[in-house]
Amino acid sequence: MKYALLLYVDAKARQEATEEERREALERHGGFIALLKERDAFLGGEELGGPGEAVTLRKGSGQALRTDGPFVETVEHLGGFYLIEARDLDEAIELARACPVDIVEIRPVVEHQG
Amino acid sequence: MxxxxxxxxxxxxxxxxxxxxxxxxxxxxxxxxxxxxxxxxxxxxxxxxxxxxxxxxxxxxxxxxxxxxxxxxxxKLPLLVVDEPRPPEEPGPRKLPDERLRLVFTCCHPALSMEARVALTLRCVGGLTTRQTARLFLVSEATMAARLTRAKKKISQAGIPYRVPEGRELAGRRDGVLAVLYLIFTEGYAAAEGERLIRDESAGEAIALARMMAELMPADSEVRALLALMLLHHARRHARLDAGGRLVRLAEQDRSLWRHDEIAEALDLLAPALLPPVPPGPHLPGPQPPGQYLPGPYLLQAAIAAEHVSAAGAHDTDWEAIAGLYELLERLTGSAVVRLNRAVAVAEAFGPARGLELLAGLEAELPRHHLLPATRADLLSRLGRLEEAVEEYGRALELVATAPEREFLLSRRGTAIQALSG
CATH class of the missing domain: 1.10.1740 (Rna Polymerase Sigma Factor; Chain: A)
Known part of the structure; x- marks a missing residue:
């Protein structure tokens, strides 16, 4: 089954990270990707820009509305994701445990037939 | 039929x-x-x-x-993740393979909400109908049906496997299963609200489920201990309420009303777990040399219950042993409720003042628990500090939820007030 690992990170900590900390975080993610590849589980993944760089498109009453930023103010925000292949939820949980981020939401990918 | x-x-x-x-x-x-x-x-x-x-x-x-x-x-639902394909047809149809453990572990998977785990376990493993399950938890049949449907959908869509976990996973997941069964039991034993203190039915279901688990995992001492613990509590059901439906405390219970056959069964279940590591003595796991067998939380609780029922009368209870077991249990769980119980045992063994000391500062962790002020009130009145006792009974009465317990507290407070004026 396919799962998305949604990584929630602290907005402030991410913004204030030093060059050194950024490099270390990238290294840890490199290690995690290597583990996923070794297990044939890596399908993809990206880091996302912060909420400050986001634009939300909300379509209502015939016209598209463009708004800056997300609507919900949260300390944690979606900072990136991985797409993985796992035998079942237990394996997805096991892999997510190795992910170097404190909050990881595991979502099954809905597979549409045909 | x-x-x-x-x-x-x-x-x-x-x-x-x-x-x-x-x-x-x-x-x-x-x-x-x-x-x-x-x-x-x-x-x-x-x-x-x-x-x-x-x-x-x-x-x-x-x-x-x-x-x-x-x-x-x-x-539209994806198929359940099942490890190896089943053999197409069993050669000896009388011997059906036993897959119940897989069913239990799937129904109690930690990815499901506790409510969902309880409902699924009762419906799928316990065989209760949706209507019966709904009644046990005081919700409408439609609500329960929706809850079950959502849970089953999550199992297949999230890829919760149909499997007994292995290796390091097993102990933790086993604890999760036992927690579900114990919740079903306690829910039945002391309904949080309402008139009836004991709802035999769901306690009975929990015991049946625990019995099944003990049959399926016979070597697991925690599983056996959970069954024994339930039996030991349940064996006292006829003595817990008097003819008027009022709560009777353990010390005043008529021991001839206890189900001694069930107690004997429980003690048998506990014997192998409690005896080997302990030198001859009562049901006390005792301090273990490091690296050796450590009793789990259910074994400790069962050992405590066993101490209670093994005493010939309330006055023969070995409170020192019980206080020691609670201390081990508190160290293991860090639970404030355990500390509260430990304080009661310590008060019996070493005097109310020592018990009172252990209750200091527990409000922070148990702000809504009526047994904390109730216990404190009892200890205070035994120390002759009646005014403080009456105050604490008042606090307990604000928090208590079941009618029999309310009545019990009212009568205790009445006694304290009488002693004050007399």
Whole structure:
């Protein structure tokens, strides 16, 4: 089954990270990707820009509305994701445990037939 | 009708577990098995030679029918993750393989909410109907049906596997299963609200489930300890309330009302777990040399309950041993409720002042627990500090939820007020 690992990170900590900390975080993610590849589980993944760089498109009453930023103010925000292949939820949980981020939401990918 | 009922009680979980493994679809398996039992009601007697095999064959046929009917609508749910394919047909139909553990571990998977785990376990493993499950938890049948549907959908869509966890995972997941069973038990034992303190039914269901787990995991001392713990509590059910429905404290209970056969069964279950590591003595695990066998939380709780029922009378209770067991349990769990119970035991063993000391500062962790002020009130009145006691009884009365316990506290407060003025 396919799962998305949604990584929630602290907005402030991410913004204030030093060059050194950024490099270390990238290294840890490199290690995690290597583990996923070794297990044939890596399908993809990206880091996302912060909420400050986001634009939300909300379509209502015939016209598209463009708004800056997300609507919900949260300390944690979606900072990136991985797409993985796992035998079942237990394996997805096991892999997510190795992910170097404190909050990881595991979502099954809905597979549409045909 | 009787043969069908008997088969239902004895075979439901076993057959559902087997069908689920075959069909890789818990929902379909459940519906088809329900159909098969309905067919049995119409077709029996004559009762077939091998009722479980008859039911299984019928359920398989119904499943095929259902799949054919819904083929056009294309089933949208993904199939359950099942490890190895089942052998197509069992050679000796009398010996059906036992898949119930897989069913239990799937129903109690930590990815499901606690509510969902409890409901699924009662429905799928306990074999309760949706209506019965709803009644036990005081919700409408529609609410319970929706809860069960959501839970089953999550199992298949999130890829919760149909498997008994292995290795390091097993102990933690086993604890999760036991927590679900214990919750069902305590829910029945002391309903949080309402008039009846003891709802025998769900306690009985929990015991049946624990009995099944003990049969399926016979080498596991925590599983056996949980069953023993439930039996030891439940054996006192007829003595906990008096004729007027009022709560009777352990010390004042009529011990002849206890179910001594159930107590004996529980003590038998505990014997192998408690005896080997301990030099001859009572049911006390005692301090262990490092690296050796450590008692789990259910074993400690069962050992405490065993101490209580083994005493010939309330006055013969070995409170020092009980206080020691609670201390171990508190160290293991860090629980404030355990500390509260430990304080009671310490007060009995070493005097109310020592017990009172242990209660200091517990409000922070148990702000809404009526037993904290109630216990403090009891200890204070034993120390002759009656004014403080009356105040604490008042606090307890603000928090208490069940009618029998309220009445009990009122009468205790009355006694304290009388002593004050007299």
């Amino acid at each position: 009787k043969a069908v009922e008997q088969a239902y009680r004895g075979q439901w979980a076993r057959l559902l577990a087997l069908l689920t493994a075959e069909l890789r679809d818990l929902d379909l398996a459940e519906e088809s098995l329900q159909d098969a039992f309905a067919a049995a009601v119409a077709a029996w007697p004559p009762v077939p030679d091998n009722p479980p095999a008859w039911l299984l064959t019928t359920a398989r046929r119904r499943a095929v029918d259902r799949l054919r009917r819904t083929a056009v609508a294309a089933r």
